[in-house]
Structure formats: structure tokens, C-alpha cells
Amino acid sequence: MNGPEIEIDFAPELRLFVPTKRRQGRSAVVTDGVSTLGHVVESLGVPLTEAGRLLADGREVPVSHVPTAGETIEVRAVERPQKVPGAPLRFLLDVHLGTLARRLRLLGVDAAYESEDIGDPALAALSAREQRVMLSRDRGLLHRRELWAGAYVYSHRTDEQLRDVLSRFTPALAPWTRCTACNAPLRDADKESVGDRLQHGTRSTYDVFAECGSCERVYWRGAHHAALEAIVDEAVREFGGPKTDPGARPE
Structure with missing residues (x-):
């Protein structure tokens, strides 16, 4: 890109998604002058499912905001607990999260699970069709536009994954x-x-x-x-x- 230069700073929780050189704090990014802030954030590796408030020079802006030269952008993490509007809270888990799906079901949480790899497009379409929050460790899947809602599962350990989901979404439990x-x-x-x-x-x-x-x-x-x-x-x-x-x- 060859356009306006901005400064961008990601919340510590989000820095695992960005290139190593941007993990130490604020860094310079050259934009093309027409792309939205949402596109810029995703181009740097952060799924919008994980981005919370976006601030430009201290004022909150939407993902559709087009950054201008010299702006300082802050990308906050999603606030917890996260409220999902619309449909009753339900989840969809990909092929790699079968144990987590069984733990959620044990607690009475509606957790659909695909035991076979049906592919990212099909998973995203299913999330949209059934209005389910897509849970995945696949960053590429969480970038898909057709997702109804999604969340990155941060840990490899099932007990930590369960606590992460429960603390983020606070679903009603009925063991x-x-x-x-x-x-x-x-x-x-x-x-x-x-x-x-x-x-x-x-x-x-x-x-x-x-x-x-x-x-x-x-x-x-x-x-x-x-x-x-x-x-x-x-x-x-x-x-x-x-x-x-x-x-x-x-x-």
C-alpha cells in the first residue's frame, strides 16, 4: 500500500494475531487511503470477531471508518461478558473442538459440532443459517464474512477452553x-x-x-x-x- 500513514496499537490480548514486529505496542502502518479500518485490522491478522472498541485519536469509530493520515488507532479486545444479540445463544464448533463440545453439552449448553471437516465455507454458512456462534482455533475461518458470529478459542487445553467460553458468553447452565x-x-x-x-x-x-x-x-x-x-x-x-x-x- 502507498497512502496515508497511521499509528495502530493492539490490545495485549490481540497481539498473538499480529506479526511479531507489531507486538510491542504502537507501530506505523501505511494504508491505501480507501480501505476501512475493519479491513486494515483484518489485514494485520486480527479477526474482527476478537476486536472490541475501535478508537481513532481517542474517539470511538465503526469498522467502516476510513483512517486518515496521522491518526492513532487503538484496537481494544472484546469486552466480557460479550452479549450476542438476536437468537438464543447457541454454538457451533469445528472438527478440532469435539471435547469442548461435549463439555458444553454436559452443562446443558446448545453446542452443535461437526465431527468431519466439512470446510470453512460450509461451516460459515451453517453458522449464519442457524444463527450460531462459531467457535474455532482456525483464524482463517473467523475471517469469513458470512459468519453470523464467531469467537477464537485461545487455549489448547479443554479445561481452559471451557472457562474461556463460559466467561466470554456466560451461557445459561442446565447440567x-x-x-x-x-x-x-x-x-x-x-x-x-x-x-x-x-x-x-x-x-x-x-x-x-x-x-x-x-x-x-x-x-x-x-x-x-x-x-x-x-x-x-x-x-x-x-x-x-x-x-x-x-x-x-x-x-
Whole structure:
């Protein structure tokens, strides 16, 4: 580009997205004089899903603002908790976030998940069609214009990913109410109705069950109860929500 020069400074939380030479604070950027500030921010590597308030010489401006020579631009991080307008809060996770999807479902959060790589265009279109917040560590995916909404998942560790999503969006929690396999609601089930889907040891040991109304997977309080209970307890303690205990657990 060969046009007006501006100074731009990214919030510390956003500097992992930009080239190394721009991570130390304010730096000079030569623009073309016609591109919007949103385009400039994205061209430097930061998805607009992660950009919060944009300031030009201290005044807040929209992403459509065209920077002029000598302006000092500040790019703030998204404020937390982040409110998503419109549809009920729902998520869509890409192929690399399956464990996170199951954790969210365990807490009763609507989290659709693509177990196969259907490609960025299809994921973005699905996000728009179903009005779901796209969760991904794929920066390129989060740059796609057709996304309804999106968020970068900053950590590789599932427990940190879960805390990141819960603290950013504060979804309503309803533990033990959603199928961790397919995301559909669970319903109570008696032993007689699900007995043919249980192994003998399970039938003789447990009496309280739930089943998925969609995929018909059966749930009970099994060997993994303590680990799952710990995940639920920590999330409810930190982010709120009812701690229901129907007895049946994902197994």
C-alpha cells in the first residue's frame, strides 16, 4: 500500500494475531487511503470477531471508518461478558473442538459440532443459517464474512477452553439435561424401557436412567460420575446455574 500513514496499537490480548514486529505496542502502518479500518485490522491478522472498541485519536469509530493520515488507532479486545444479540445463544464448533463440545453439552449448553471437516465455507454458512456462534482455533475461518458470529478459542487445553467460553458468553447452565453425543435434550427413562440396550452388569447395578430423545443413547450414573461431577461443580460454582442431580450421568 502507498497512502496515508497511521499509528495502530493492539490490545495485549490481540497481539498473538499480529506479526511479531507489531507486538510491542504502537507501530506505523501505511494504508491505501480507501480501505476501512475493519479491513486494515483484518489485514494485520486480527479477526474482527476478537476486536472490541475501535478508537481513532481517542474517539470511538465503526469498522467502516476510513483512517486518515496521522491518526492513532487503538484496537481494544472484546469486552466480557460479550452479549450476542438476536437468537438464543447457541454454538457451533469445528472438527478440532469435539471435547469442548461435549463439555458444553454436559452443562446443558446448545453446542452443535461437526465431527468431519466439512470446510470453512460450509461451516460459515451453517453458522449464519442457524444463527450460531462459531467457535474455532482456525483464524482463517473467523475471517469469513458470512459468519453470523464467531469467537477464537485461545487455549489448547479443554479445561481452559471451557472457562474461556463460559466467561466470554456466560451461557445459561442446565447440567445433565443434554445428550453429550448428539446435543439433543435428555428425558427420564425407566429400566424396562431401556433394558435391551444395557449390558447385564449395568442392568443389575443401576436403577436410574435417562435417554436421548434423538439418538436414543442411554445414560446412568456410572464409573465416570466423579470426574463429570467435578467439571459440573466447578462450572456452576464459578459461572452460576442450577446444580441439578437427576441421578443419570453420561456414561
